[in-house]
Amino acid sequence: xxxxxxxxxxxxxxxxxxxxxxxxxxxxxxxxxxxxxxxxxxxxxxxxxxxxxxxxxxxxxxxxxxxxxxxxxxxxxxxxxxxxxxxxxxxxxxxxxxxxxxxxxxxxxxxxxxxxxxxxxxxxxxxxxxxxxxxxxxxxxxxxxxxxxxxxxxxxxxxxxxxxxxxxxxxxxxxxxxxxxxxxxxxxxxxxxxxxxxxxxxxxxxxxxxxxxxxxxxxxxxxxxxxxxxxxxxxxx
Numbered sequence: 271x272x273x274x275x276x277x278x279x280x281x282x283x284x285x286x287x288x289x290x291x292x293x294x295x296x297x298x299x300x301x302x303x304x305x306x307x308x309x310x311x312x313x314x315x316x317x318x319x320x321x322x323x324x325x326x327x328x329x330x331x332x333x334x335x336x337x338x339x340x341x342x343x344x345x346x347x348x349x350x351x352x353x354x355x356x357x358x359x360x361x362x363x364x365x366x367x368x369x370x371x372x373x374x375x376x377x378x379x380x381x382x383x384x385x386x387x388x389x390x391x392x393x394x395x396x397x398x399x400x401x402x403x404x405x406x407x408x409x410x411x412x413x414x415x416x417x418x419x420x421x422x423x424x425x426x427x428x429x430x431x432x433x434x435x436x437x438x439x440x441x442x443x444x445x446x447x448x449x450x451x452x453x454x455x456x457x458x459x460x461x462x463x464x465x466x467x468x469x470x471x472x473x474x475x476x477x478x479x480x481x482x483x484x485x486x487x488x489x490x491x492x493x494x495x496x497x498x499x500x501x502x503x504x505x506x507x
Contacts, residue, residue: 274310275289275290275291275308275309275310276288276289276308276309276310276311276312276314276315277289277290277291277293277294277306277307277308277309277315277478278306278307278308278309278315278316278318278319278322279294279297279304279305279306279319280305280306280318280319280322281301281303281304281305281306281322282297282301282304282305282306283296283297283301284297285297285319286319287312287315287316287319291308291478294306294308294478295478299375299378299380305322306478307322307476307477307478308476308477308478308481309476351377351412352412352413352414352415353374353375353376353407353410353412353413353414353415354374354375354376354414354415354417355372355373355374355375355400355403355404355407355414355415355416355417356372356373356374356375356416356417356418356479356480356482356483357370357371357372357373357396357399357400357403357416357417357418357483358370358371358396358399358418358419358420358473358480358483358484358486358487359371359392359394359395359396359397359398359399359420359487360392360395360396360484360487360488360491361390361391361392361394361395361491362491362492364391364392365389365390365391365503366389366390366491367386367387367388367389367390367491367492367494367497368386368387368389368390368391368392368394368395368487368491368500369384369385369386369387369395369486369487369488369489369490369491369492369497370383370384370385370386370395370396370398370399370402370486370487370490371383371384371399371482371483371484371485371486371487371488371489371490372384372399372402372403372406372483372486373479373482373483373486374403374406374407375479381406382482382486383399383402383403383406383486384486384487384489384490385398385402385490385498386487386490386491386493386496386497386498387497387498387499387500387503388497388498388499388500389499389500389503389504390500390503391450391503393420393422393423393449393450394450394453394500394502394503395487395491396418396420396422396423397423397450397453397454397457398453399418399483399487400416400418400423400457400468401453401456401457401460403416404416404457404460404461404464404466405460409463409464410464411465412465413465413466413467414464414465414466414467415466415467415468415469416466416467416468416469417468417469417470417471417479417480418468418469418470418471418480419470419471419472419473419474419480420470421470423457423468424468424469424470426454427457427458427461427468428467428468432448432454432457432458433458435448435451435454436451436454436455436458449506450502452502453502
């Protein structure tokens with residue numbers, strides 16, 4: 271039976287086209303700077319391998335919140351190898367049962383995180399995935415890259431939207447109150463102590479790590495088991 275997917279490895283231990291994920295994963299897992307993507311046809315995979323690009327936007331890293339009369343604390347200088355974070359989240363019914371999924375790639379080590387809430391929203395789970403990842407990593411001088419398919423998260427941090435809302439007492443430019451302020455505050459505080467940048471990748475487009483995060487998030491949300499209470503969301507209702 272013909273393979274339903276073709277995995278193009280442009281940069282890895284042995285570049286090429288693979289017809290199953292375990293074989294492709296063995297070429298890229300723990301390989302610094304690996305580039306790979308899945309496709310439905312071999313022709314598409316071969317074309318991409320010759321010119322490997324992702325539909326993603328790299329933004330400037332988070333800014334430190336400035337106090338009115340004090341200078342912002344200096345951001346730590348990056349020290350060590352890049353630590354990659356992939357995150358996704360969603361809620362069934364929006365609002366409804368939700369989950370987040372995270373994959374952290376640190377050299378040859380790979381860590382997966384997942385969790386969920388009984389009643390929450392898509393955007394809150396997108397934020398929560400990033401928060402849980404940074405909390406899990408903890409204080410570090412290493413450069414971090416968070417890859418997510420959430421424009422809401424990437425733009426909120428990279429374009430300074432969330433920082434602006436907080437400075438204005440969580441009021442948006444249109445005069446309406448911002449939402450998910452509890453999670454935005456946590457994410458801003460975490461970013462302020464780290465050398466981290468956020469980048470966007472198109473969801474459901476064959477990016478293996480993004481698809482894995484989506485699977486982790488959906489599995490949790492649909493299981494209906496051990497789902498916590500999203501206190502921040504419940505209080506906002």
